[in-house]
Amino acid sequence: MAGISSTLYNSIFKRTSTFALACVGAALFFERTFDLGSELLFEKVNEGKLWKHIKHNYEK
Known part of the structure; x- marks a missing residue:
């Protein structure tokens, strides 16, 4: 442990x-x-509630 702490320091x-x-x-x-x-x-x-999840329902 002393080696790690001295290297870190x-x-x-x-x-x-x-x-x-x-x-x-x-x-x-x-x-x-x-x-x-x-x-x-x-x-x-919010899966299924965001625009990117339901956008295909409203695009023609």
């Missing part, structure tokens, strides 16, 4: 610039993942 937490970059990268990754997950959940809950 030396590569990310030692300098403020790399720590800030890691925070920004993690925030972007979390935001994108959360957005895709909530979009998937919304479409699953």
Whole structure:
């Protein structure tokens, strides 16, 4: 465990610039993942009610 923590400290937490970059990268990754997950959940809950699901009923 000491090897992992020292490697993590030396590569990310030692300098403020790399720590800030890691925070920004993690925030972007979390935001994108959360957005895709909530979009998937919304479409699953509203399946058959959204326009893209019923559009074929109204097109000629």
